[in-house]
Amino acid sequence: xxxxxxxxxxxxxxxxxxxxxxxxxxxYCNKIAMLVAEDKPGIGGExxxxxxxxxxxxxxxxxxxxxxxxxxxxxxxxxSFDAYFDEEVPEKNQELYRIRHCKIYFYLExxxxxxxxxxxxxxxxxxxxxxxxxxxxxxxxxxxxxYTVDYFNINTEVIFxxxxxxxxxxxQFTKMFLRKLGVRLNPPxxxxxxxxxxxxxxxxxxxxxxxxYERFDTLRQFLEYDGHVLRFYCMWDDTEATFGDPRxxxxxxxxxxxxxxxxxxxxxxxxxxxxxxxxxxxxLPKYAPAGLYQPGxxxxxxxLNVFGGLVGNKGRYILDNRKTGTVPQEFYKDSxxxxxxxxxxxxxxxxxxxxxxxxxxxxxxxxxxxxxxxIPFKAPPPPKIEKKFPPYTGFGSEEDxxxxxxxxxxxxxxxxxxxxxxxxxxGLESNLLRFLAKFITDNPIDKDRQFIISYFLSDDTISVFxxxxxxxxxxxxKFLERSRIKKPGQELxxxxxxxxxxxxxxxxxxxxxxxxHNFLLVDADEYAFNYMEKHADEFPMANISLILNKLxxxxxxxxxxxxxxxxxxDPEHTKVIEYNPFRNLMVNITGGKLSEHEIMTIxxxxxxxxxxxxxxNFLLAVAQEQLKKNSFENFGQLSATFVYNDREKYGLxxxxxxxxxxxxxxxxxxxxxxxxxxxxxxxxxxxVDYKKFVNGLNWRENPVPTFQTIKVPIxxxxxxxxxxxxxxxxxxxFMLPLMSFxxxxxxxxxxxxxxxxDSIFMDLVWVFRAVCFCxxxxxxxxxxxxxxxxxxxxxxxxxxxxxGFLGKYRKEKGCAVL
Numbered sequence: 015x016x017x018x019x020x021x022x023x024x025x026x027x028x029x030x031x032x033x034x035x036x037x038x039x040x041x042y043c044n045k046i047a048m049l050v051a052e053d054k055p056g057i058g059g060e061x062x063x064x065x066x067x068x069x070x071x072x073x074x075x076x077x078x079x080x081x082x083x084x085x086x087x088x089x090x091x092x093x094s095f096d097a098y099f100d101e102e103v104p105e106k107n108q109e110l111y112r113i114r115h116c117k118i119y120f121y122l123e124x125x126x127x128x129x130x131x132x133x134x135x136x137x138x139x140x141x142x143x144x145x146x147x148x149x150x151x152x153x154x155x156x157x158x159x160x161y162t163v164d165y166f167n168i169n170t171e172v173i174f175x176x177x178x179x180x181x182x183x184x185x186q187f188t189k190m191f192l193r194k195l196g197v198r199l200n201p202p203x204x205x206x207x208x209x210x211x212x213x214x215x216x217x218x219x220x221x222x223x224x225x226x227y228e229r230f231d232t233l234r235q236f237l238e239y240d241g242h243v244l245r246f247y248c249m250w251d252d253t254e255a256t257f258g259d260p261r262x263x264x265x266x267x268x269x270x271x272x273x274x275x276x277x278x279x280x281x282x283x284x285x286x287x288x289x290x291x292x293x294x295x296x297x298l299p300k301y302a303p304a305g306l307y308q309p310g311x312x313x314x315x316x317x318l319n320v321f322g323g324l325v326g327n328k329g330r331y332i333l334d335n336r337k338t339g340t341v342p343q344e345f346y347k348d349s350x351x352x353x354x355x356x357x358x359x360x361x362x363x364x365x366x367x368x369x370x371x372x373x374x375x376x377x378x379x380x381x382x383x384x385x386x387x388x389i390p391f392k393a394p395p396p397p398k399i400e401k402k403f404p405p406y407t408g409f410g411s412e413e414d415x416x417x418x419x420x421x422x423x424x425x426x427x428x429x430x431x432x433x434x435x436x437x438x439x440x441g442l443e444s445n446l447l448r449f450l451a452k453f454i455t456d457n458p459i460d461k462d463r464q465f466i467i468s469y470f471l472s473d474d475t476i477s478v479f480x481x482x483x484x485x486x487x488x489x490x491x492k493f494l495e496r497s498r499i500k501k502p503g504q505e506l507x508x509x510x511x512x513x514x515x516x517x518x519x520x521x522x523x524x525x526x527x528x529x530x531h532n533f534l535l536v537d538a539d540e541y542a543f544n545y546m547e548k549h550a551d552e553f554p555m556a557n558i559s560l561i562l563n564k565l566x567x568x569x570x571x572x573x574x575x576x577x578x579x580x581x582x583x584d585p586e587h588t589k590v591i592e593y594n595p596f597r598n599l600m601v602n603i604t605g606g607k608l609s610e611h612e613i614m615t616i617x618x619x620x621x622x623x624x625x626x627x628x629x630x631n632f633l634l635a636v637a638q639e640q641l642k643k644n645s646f647e648n649f650g651q652l653s654a655t656f657v658y659n660d661r662e663k664y665g666l667x668x669x670x671x672x673x674x675x676x677x678x679x680x681x682x683x684x685x686x687x688x689x690x691x692x693x694x695x696x697x698x699x700x701x702v703d704y705k706k707f708v709n710g711l712n713w714r715e716n717p718v719p720t721f722q723t724i725k726v727p728i729x730x731x732x733x734x735x736x737x738x739x740x741x742x743x744x745x746x747x748f749m750l751p752l753m754s755f756x757x758x759x760x761x762x763x764x765x766x767x768x769x770x771x772d773s774i775f776m777d778l779v780w781v782f783r784a785v786c787f788c789x790x791x792x793x794x795x796x797x798x799x800x801x802x803x804x805x806x807x808x809x810x811x812x813x814x815x816x817x818g819f820l821g822k823y824r825k826e827k828g829c830a831v832l
Contacts, residue, residue, distance in 0.1 A: 031058060034058050036057055092120065093122065093187075095117070096117065098180055099114055109209065117132070125161070126148055127161060128145060128147040129144040152165075153173045166181065167199065169201065182204070230314070244267040245266055245369060246353075249262060249365050251365075265366070269348065272345065272348075274293070276364075277290075277291055297346075312343065315333055316334040316336075316337045317333060317334065318333075352377075353385075367389040367391040406506070406507050406509075447471065447542040448538065448542055450465070453465075454533065455532070459486075463480060464480070467533065470496070474515075476494070476499050477494060477497075478493040478528065479492055480492075501515060522535050522536065522611035523609040524611075547618070561612045562616075564607070565616070568603070579603070601613070633690055633694060634711070637710075638717065638718055641682060641711060642713050646681065647714060648679065653705070655675055655679070656708065666697065666702065667702055669700050676688055691707065691710075
């Protein structure tokens, strides 16, 4: 029993309601106020009392599809129905109506419908799309609504624009989709046939055509094998003819249409015309030439005259299925072409000798042939006539004179551009081998002269520079201009190109003669040793494997005596031996069969150079000096960039990431210095503490004293000798690590210019500072001796420092140690 609608007995229906908007039901149509939207809901989107809102589109139950909109969930999903409709034909007596079969497509994404009729050959009716894709309204009186998926089922009728369609069946996807929607499918309906089409088919089946249709199906073969060509290498022996010789041919068999073309391989200077084809592309008959036939005797089809001229001059012709009077012809097929077979090419016997890989795969796949042994058919090449060139005339270079003998139009000699690009200077990779040399002479004046021989790997040129020495009476400087140098003992005017000095001819201990001057190579720089050992396959004197094999062959008979000799040189059993005693022992053991460079290679292989630990304060001082010179002060933004790239906020970044950020800020530091600094701030996992790194570079807030004393501890790592005297090791001699010394200064000192001394001052500060640091802690006399030794090492590298220059440095820089 309902409560009366009185105050206190009813509830507020707006309680908890949030939407109170009103729909627009009234409007203007043709400037007349009228009700225009009576199907719209009431206040807040709720239906009015007694109003039933009908959905405009198909409503799918929950669980069918996804929560996405229909145009996404049902994209490219179409329901397909088989249907037909009948059409009256009032203007013909043969048929009263037609049955026209069609397909109805319902697109789930937007409820659009399309009707397509199957095309029938020679129907004379416009067929194809009957109703284009769009939303179709329901028949009257519901023309304000549209068809949805609920109106479709098997064995039902739908009306599209006054035309009634009978749905008889649907595809499997449509059945599954309708079942998911809960639709009970009706059984398939009867599919009637068109009576007129049935009668026409009976008449067509009962008739016997006067011209039997004969079809040659070549389209399938063309589509399957188009572009597939078999290639055979052939030989035609034409030696029986006058002035005949063997001919080399190439046969192409086209699988698309069974045609053959033949090309001739014309040798150079054979005297024959270079015709494009030996045989044009066509079908090749097996028995040709067989004779001459009248035009029309050879055709694809045979025609019979039924009347035979009995009825006037008229004739009745039909095709002959029996092919009476056909001229038999056989053509070569792919099954007839095998290696070793002889084919008839219009009276010429051509032998198949070989084929390509595609042809072999084709015959293995189709015919199972596996034997493809080629038949030798090419004549052995004639002996190559050696070219003899006239001797060198003396005009121009030898290469330039030789080019005039190679062609009618002389060309300039080609240089090895690839070698130049690979071996040219790239950054710190100079590709320059430098050796220290002395004169081989008895003249006491020339005995102490020292030369630096530079070999340029990019173009095999050599230059010689003499290091100036005090109180010798000889001016140093350029001794030999950079050029290629011939080996001595060669004739000046000869047909062959002269031999020049190569990189393999220069090694420590080698004796070379440059334009009558005999030199002995006594030492080389570190880069030359490293380069030769890195390319040991090109330099046998630096190939440790070859040297050890040679040493093993020499010392194997007296291995016991060698061990005793090495043990005698180490009476205190320190297992360490200096290089000079080791060299003397190796010379005595081998009897001079090993060169000086080979002995040095053994010593370098079984010892390691001194490793110096660079102090972080020294690196920061150098870096801050460079940043101060370039006025770099953007440390705040650099630190912010590091923090931005640190996603985990651990305060650590990978080494390469930090280097990339520094490069993006164009930090004015050399790459090797930047890498060394980043390495100093790394942890065990190659992660850089970027905060300490930026604080160390900040020369405004954290300046590092420029002349701070740096302790450089020397570490010597020794490895056991792998030779017969395995109990001995080598101790590397003391060397000055000029870490901050620029390589360009060496060149500047070797080739000084007018205004270069000021720039030399700035860079040599670090050299002499390193001398001071390395000599700190020694006595005064020992200090001066060690300083002199270190300066001599600079002189050994090609630098000459005079007393006047040192005095100028002491006066301006105030260095009291030197």
